[in-house]
Amino acid sequence: MEYFLDVVNVRKAFSSVVANDDVNFRVLKGEVHAILGENGAGKSTLMKILCGLYQPDQGEVKLEGQTVHFQSPRDAIRAGIGMVHQHFMLIPALTVAENIVLGDEPGAVNYDKTGAIEKVKHLSERYQLHIDPKAKVADLAVGLQQRVEILKVLYRNAKMLILDEPTALLTPQESEQLFEVVANFKKQGMPVIFISHKLDEVKSIADRVTVMRAGRTVGSHDVTDLTVKQMANLMVGRDVVFALEKQPQRIGDIILEVNDLLVKDVKKHHIKVNNISLQVRKGEIVGVAGIDGNGQVELIDAITGLHKISGGSIRFNGREISRLSSSDRVRAGMAYVPQDRQLYGLVLPFNIVDNMILRDVRRKPFSNWGFLRKKVAASYTKPLMDEYDIRPRDPYKKAEELSGGNQQKVILAREVSRDPDLLIVAQPTRGMDVGAIEHIHQQLLRLRDEGKAILLVSLELDEILSLSDRIAVLHEGKIVDIVSAEKISREQVGLLMMGQSIEKYQNEVLQQ
Numbered sequence: 001m002e003y004f005l006d007v008v009n010v011r012k013a014f015s016s017v018v019a020n021d022d023v024n025f026r027v028l029k030g031e032v033h034a035i036l037g038e039n040g041a042g043k044s045t046l047m048k049i050l051c052g053l054y055q056p057d058q059g060e061v062k063l064e065g066q067t068v069h070f071q072s073p074r075d076a077i078r079a080g081i082g083m084v085h086q087h088f089m090l091i092p093a094l095t096v097a098e099n100i101v102l103g104d105e106p107g108a109v110n111y112d113k114t115g116a117i118e119k120v121k122h123l124s125e126r127y128q129l130h131i132d133p134k135a136k137v138a139d140l141a142v143g144l145q146q147r148v149e150i151l152k153v154l155y156r157n158a159k160m161l162i163l164d165e166p167t168a169l170l171t172p173q174e175s176e177q178l179f180e181v182v183a184n185f186k187k188q189g190m191p192v193i194f195i196s197h198k199l200d201e202v203k204s205i206a207d208r209v210t211v212m213r214a215g216r217t218v219g220s221h222d223v224t225d226l227t228v229k230q231m232a233n234l235m236v237g238r239d240v241v242f243a244l245e246k247q248p249q250r251i252g253d254i255i256l257e258v259n260d261l262l263v264k265d266v267k268k269h270h271i272k273v274n275n276i277s278l279q280v281r282k283g284e285i286v287g288v289a290g291i292d293g294n295g296q297v298e299l300i301d302a303i304t305g306l307h308k309i310s311g312g313s314i315r316f317n318g319r320e321i322s323r324l325s326s327s328d329r330v331r332a333g334m335a336y337v338p339q340d341r342q343l344y345g346l347v348l349p350f351n352i353v354d355n356m357i358l359r360d361v362r363r364k365p366f367s368n369w370g371f372l373r374k375k376v377a378a379s380y381t382k383p384l385m386d387e388y389d390i391r392p393r394d395p396y397k398k399a400e401e402l403s404g405g406n407q408q409k410v411i412l413a414r415e416v417s418r419d420p421d422l423l424i425v426a427q428p429t430r431g432m433d434v435g436a437i438e439h440i441h442q443q444l445l446r447l448r449d450e451g452k453a454i455l456l457v458s459l460e461l462d463e464i465l466s467l468s469d470r471i472a473v474l475h476e477g478k479i480v481d482i483v484s485a486e487k488i489s490r491e492q493v494g495l496l497m498m499g500q501s502i503e504k505y506q507n508e509v510l511q512q
């Protein structure tokens with residue numbers, strides 16, 4: 001067997017936190033190798049070692065049998081490691097070709113443009129990554145931007161690709177296209193490391209999987225030998241419940257009522273939310289389904305007060321709130337888990353305690369005559385860290401030092417525990433492991449059963465279908481339909497998301 005990558009006994013610690021310990025795994029030439037692990041298991045740290053951002057404290061990394069010592073990402077790129085990050089690093093105003101060449105020829109104003117375009121064309125044909133080299137990146141959909149990132153590393157002669165949660169921001173169709181691209185790499189002998197929390201994806205595209213637990217690798221397996229459930233159990237170390245138990249609904253008064261809501265983009269050029277009317281009542285979860293970019297973010301930003309409205313009304317607990325600031329809306333009983341956790345959800349240089357009481361820092365019991373009661377704040381935080389399994393269990397750890405999934409847990413713990421009348425959650429489980437998803441879903445259902453109102457925005461159709469009582473489907477800023485979750489199938493929601501009608505689908509099915 002020919003190994004491209006061999007990781008031997010790697011260890012990496014950040015002061016007292018050992019992020020990687022005794023890490024061992026091998027990647028074969030031409031295989032898709034998934035890395036699975038709970039939030040905080042050490043996957044990102046390991047990948048940062050492989051791409052030269054961190055140096056290991058101990059152990060060895062070998063490429064094609066040769067030990068390598070990367071001092072910087074540049075060294076790793078030169079050795080053929082191509083990392084495609086979750087958050088793209090592209091310059092929107094430049095073309096595809098310019099973005100691809102940039103970085104390889106820094107500051108090169110006089111680079112060989114025709115040659116570069118030719119090379120990009122050649123690469124996109126070879127790997128079936130079809131894209132127009134002259135298109136402006138700002139005009140491309142997310143899936144195509146990701147192609148540019150992949151082409152960028154291929155242009156630098158990558159011999160192995162690392163894809164870090166590559167489908168987190170993709171539509172199901174874009175994910176399918178990505179999997180075809182990955183299959184192509186495989187055919188051409190290029191190894192791919194694939195990090196994902198989505199076990200179905202791992203099952204369908206990976207050949208082998210290495211599982212990490214608490215910083216250590218606990219084994220590598222052929223994917224064909226494992227079921228999705230077994231993968232989940234290996235990762236979490238216990239049985240994971242996939243099916244949710246939903247209690248019968250007890251609907252109460254209207255908590256949120258949006259009427260004829262009109263929201264434009266910041267420059268007021270385009271309508272983002274087009275005359276939307278929607279109600280959320282006590283004891284129900286209303287899911288908002290839609291392909292990314294169809295007005296979901298603007299809708300919830302308008303309700304929470306982060307985005308100005310251009311028309312219509314928003315009533316919360318019977319009171320018109322569209323002129324209230326977002327902090328006044330929070331005081332009135334609204335809680336919000338934003339889509340962009342690093343921008344709005346957390347203050348990254350603050351520790352977990354400070355982030356946990358962020359919204360209530362000036363109020364009792366955390367403040368007394370203007371003085372922060374640190375002990376009270378800490379004893380409020382610690383049980384929440386246990387309940388939400390926030391790792392490491394150090395309440396004074398800075399948010400920026402937490403893994404992505406653990407950052408998300410801090411926000412959810414804070415917002416859910418504030419006991420709001422209305423909870424608005426956007427992509428609540430993005431980047432979370434299966435065990436954490438199970439817990440969050442149970443918490444959302446508990447709030448619903450306690451009579452709270454929940455507005456759930458998610459790109460995960462299965463999440464919308466399993467949690468929601470009613471589903472509002474958005475397309476191009478409009479609500480196509482509001483349907484009962486019990487009476488609609490996954491395919492029907494998919495059709496509505498594309499702006500098509502269900503009747504057409506039903507007629508087609510009848511005719512078959």
Ligand SMILES: Nc1ncnc2c1ncn2[C@@H]1O[C@H](COP(=O)(O)OP(=O)(O)OP(=O)(O)O)[C@@H](O)[C@H]1O
Pocket residue numbers: 014017018019037038039040041042043044045046391392400401402403404405406431
């Ligand atoms: N720069 C840092 N400083 C201090 N601690 C860190 C740093 N980076 C990571 N850690 C810690 O190392 C551990 C592993 O984190 P890592 O980000 O590698 O996990 P992960 O498996 O990628 O998690 P997730 O699935 O949530 O992204 C965590 O406990 C994290 O808090």
